[in-house]
Amino acid sequence: MRIKSAPTGLEYVKERIAKIVADAVTRLKADGTLPADAQPAIIVERTRDRAHGDFACNIAMMLAKQAQSKPRELAEKIVAALDTGTQVARVEIAGPGFINFFLGPAAWHSVIGEVLTQGEVFGRSTLGAGKRVQVEFVSANPTGPLHVGHGRGAAYGAAVADLLEAVGYEVHREYYVNDAGRQMDILATSVWLRYLELGGTEFDFPSNGYQGDYVQDIAATLRREHGDSYQHSAEELFTGIPADAPAGDKELHIDALIERSRQLLGDNRYRYVFELGLNTILDDIRDDLGLFGVNYQEWYSERSLVESGAVNKTIERLRHSEHVYEKGGALWFRSTDYGDEKDRVLVRDNGQSTYFASDIAYHMDKLERGFERVIDIWGADHHGYVPRVKAALEALGDDPGRLDVLLVQFAVLYRGGEKVQMSTRSGEFVTLRQLRKEVGSDAARFFYVMRKCEQHMDFDLDLAKSQSNDNPVYYIQYAHARVRSVFRQLAEKDLVWNREAGINGLDTLTEAHEDALLVKLSRYPEILESAATNHEPHQLTHYLRELANDFHTYYNAHTFIVDDATLRDARLALIEATRQVLSNGLHLLGVSAPDTM
RNA sequence: GCGCCCGUAGCUCAACAGGAUAGAGCACCGGCCUUCUAAGCCGACGGUUGCAGGUUCGAAUCCUGCCGGGCGCGCCA
Numbered sequence: 001m002r003i004k005s006a007p008t009g010l011e012y013v014k015e016r017i018a019k020i021v022a023d024a025v026t027r028l029k030a031d032g033t034l035p036a037d038a039q040p041a042i043i044v045e046r047t048r049d050r051a052h053g054d055f056a057c058n059i060a061m062m063l064a065k066q067a068q069s070k071p072r073e074l075a076e077k078i079v080a081a082l083d084t085g086t087q088v089a090r091v092e093i094a095g096p097g098f099i100n101f102f103l104g105p106a107a108w109h110s111v112i113g114e115v116l117t118q119g120e121v122f123g124r125s126t127l128g129a130g131k132r133v134q135v136e137f138v139s140a141n142p143t144g145p146l147h148v149g150h151g152r153g154a155a156y157g158a159a160v161a162d163l164l165e166a167v168g169y170e171v172h173r174e175y176y177v178n179d180a181g182r183q184m185d186i187l188a189t190s191v192w193l194r195y196l197e198l199g200g201t202e203f204d205f206p207s208n209g210y211q212g213d214y215v216q217d218i219a220a221t222l223r224r225e226h227g228d229s230y231q232h233s234a235e236e237l238f239t240g241i242p243a244d245a246p247a248g249d250k251e252l253h254i255d256a257l258i259e260r261s262r263q264l265l266g267d268n269r270y271r272y273v274f275e276l277g278l279n280t281i282l283d284d285i286r287d288d289l290g291l292f293g294v295n296y297q298e299w300y301s302e303r304s305l306v307e308s309g310a311v312n313k314t315i316e317r318l319r320h321s322e323h324v325y326e327k328g329g330a331l332w333f334r335s336t337d338y339g340d341e342k343d344r345v346l347v348r349d350n351g352q353s354t355y356f357a358s359d360i361a362y363h364m365d366k367l368e369r370g371f372e373r374v375i376d377i378w379g380a381d382h383h384g385y386v387p388r389v390k391a392a393l394e395a396l397g398d399d400p401g402r403l404d405v406l407l408v409q410f411a412v413l414y415r416g417g418e419k420v421q422m423s424t425r426s427g428e429f430v431t432l433r434q435l436r437k438e439v440g441s442d443a444a445r446f447f448y449v450m451r452k453c454e455q456h457m458d459f460d461l462d463l464a465k466s467q468s469n470d471n472p473v474y475y476i477q478y479a480h481a482r483v484r485s486v487f488r489q490l491a492e493k494d495l496v497w498n499r500e501a502g503i504n505g506l507d508t509l510t511e512a513h514e515d516a517l518l519v520k521l522s523r524y525p526e527i528l529e530s531a532a533t534n535h536e537p538h539q540l541t542h543y544l545r546e547l548a549n550d551f552h553t554y555y556n557a558h559t560f561i562v563d564d565a566t567l568r569d570a571r572l573a574l575i576e577a578t579r580q581v582l583s584n585g586l587h588l589l590g591v592s593a594p595d596t597m
Numbered sequence: 598g599c600g601c602c603c604g605u606a607g608c609u610c611a612a613c614a615g616g617a618u619a620g621a622g623c624a625c626c627g628g629c630c631u632u633c634u635a636a637g638c639c640g641a642c643g644g645u646u647g648c649a650g651g652u653u654c655g656a657a658u659c660c661u662g663c664c665g666g667g668c669g670c671g672c673c674a
Binding site: 041043045046047048049052056058061064065070071094095096097098141143178181182183184251328329330331332341342344345346347348349350352354355356359379380381382383384385386387407409410450451452454455456457458460463466471472474475477478479481482485486487488489490492493526527530531534536538539542545546549552553555556557559560561596597 | 599600601602603608609610611612613614616617618619620621622623629632633634635636637638639654655666667668669670671672673674
């Protein structure tokens with residue numbers, strides 16, 4: 001979903017309270033009660049318990065020492081200095097010195113009008129206006145289809161990116177395509193070997209080759225396009241090649257096969273097989289992610305970095321930095337100077353630069369493209385990689401503080417209470433495509449972001465699939481559909497909702513359930529801001545669950561389509577606003593908001 | 598062995614830059630459909646926040662040390 005602009009100049013309830021407190025602090029500084037140089041952070045929080053009011057401020061406890069006063073006594077002075085205006089009904093001092101604010105109903109009513117007039121833009125803010133941030137995520141090697149592990153990175157990265165955009169950042173979503181390394185050569189060779197098998201050549205497929213069915217499919221395409229013209233015999237292929245495991249070394253074996261493939265095919269035809277494999281898989285990944293609601297501004301090629309000379313340029317720059325030395329014929333980066341565990345190789349003794357070298361060049365390029373913040377979303381198994389990348393950026397004179405690496409822990413799938421076994425080597429992994437097909441894109445997107453990224457996740461396939469009350473996705477979607485259903489009922493009864501009358505008649509909403517719903521709706525912008533800045537989309541999933549809960553409760557307790565037109569219009573305004581917020585939140589997570597279920 | 602992440606109700610997880618009586622869902626038990634979708638609602642049960650110290654007005658949250666689990670420690674990518 002693309003939404004161009006966020007509203008400007010909005011001031012949410014919480015901010016109004018913070019401002020009232022800040023003004024009081026200024027007054028107390030002026031009269032000497034507080035030291036003039038005090039720079040307190042005004043923290044206003046939603047209370048957990050409404051017996052403590054709607055908002056609480058702990059400022060008196062924070063400043064007590066500086067003011068040489070007891071927290072509660074200072075709290076009283078602050079309260080005396082408050083200019084609360086019309087929306088605050090009551091202020092109380094409680095516990096160790098909290099200042100609790102009780103708001104009147106009118107304070108919440110404005111929220112409904114804002115939601116209804118702003119529609120799908122409601123909740124968005126300009127917090128990050130003018131700042132560019134890059135989010136790089138998934139970036140799986142294009143050597144096979146995405147599996148469920150990548151799915152979490154995809155759902156999480158997309159949600160983080162969309163949230164940042166929602167609070168005003170200009171977001172650049174990027175997929176780094178590792179199209180240059182040895183793995184790609186293994187893929188190309190695997191494809192060609194399968195092609196040879198299809199042509200009747202018999203041999204043992206290398207244990208280190210790519211085993212999946214998709215390799216056979218690509219080989220079949222090659223045969224369809226070129227017939228027998230790429231065919232060679234097993235003798236040509238294997239004569240002089242070192243043995244495969246278990247007798248020999250599987251790495252030496254596959255490397256020798258890659259070399260032999262190059263010789264036998266020649267540069268052009270080898271290139272052709274290579275490109276066919278790469279493009280087929282990349283197209284598949286792009287399609288897969290697209291159907292998952294995950295889209296990018298840019299697919300950035302590693303090879304383009306190598307070919308443009310950027311990698312060599314980076315190596316040269318590092319060479320002049322005094323953090324680089326030669327040992328054993330290889331070129332090393334002394335990352336231990338920056339706290340890394342050991343030094344890292346930039347250029348191997350065979351003259352080939354490492355993946356690490358390209359990655360330094362890539363990150364340097366990111367920073368030079370002028371993003372205020374660069375966010376990498378990696379699998380947790382790459383955590384050891386963070387220090388060396390930051391070290392290299394520092395050695396190059398860049399600020400590693402601009403790079404945030406968010407590590408996503410693994411998701412373990414459960415089916416029928418049993419852990420789903422996955423082994424990449426046999427090609428028997430569960431692909432993202434299979435997961436989408438099994439549980440649907442909505443459930444998969446939602447489940448993947450229900451946990452904060454550093455939490456190990458148990459993904460219950462049965463639960464995600466179940467169309468029951470245990471499933472939070474359906475629970476929230478059902479709330480949305482229910483509102484739509486109410487309006488369909490309204491039409492069947494030949495009644496029309498008067499929106500303006502509803503907004504003007506909000507005073508008639510005096511039920512506790514209505515109050516709870518109003519308060520919950522007013523929190524939405526705060527949730528977005530917090531979820532975005534903390535990179536925690538799970539906050540939004542929990543919020544939506546709570547909002548749906550408040551709605552279902554209200555639905556069961558009261559009838560909306562009542563005879564009293566004023567009350568009816570007001571109630572419909574409230575539930576339509578609820579529907580809008582549910583819809584906005586779900587869309588940010590890449591989940592649909594259905595009209596019927 | 599070293600490093601990173603995690604440890605909260607029987608299970609899966611929350612707890613908003615340390616806040617007040619640690620909250621939800623599931624499971625189990627008991628209620629609610631002649632009224633807008635019961636894919637729903639209400640109630641009950643459930644805790645020494647892994648253990649032991651420390652920091653302060655106040656700790657699940659910060660620090661130290663243990664215990665337990667995951668991941669990583671290549672001239673692979």
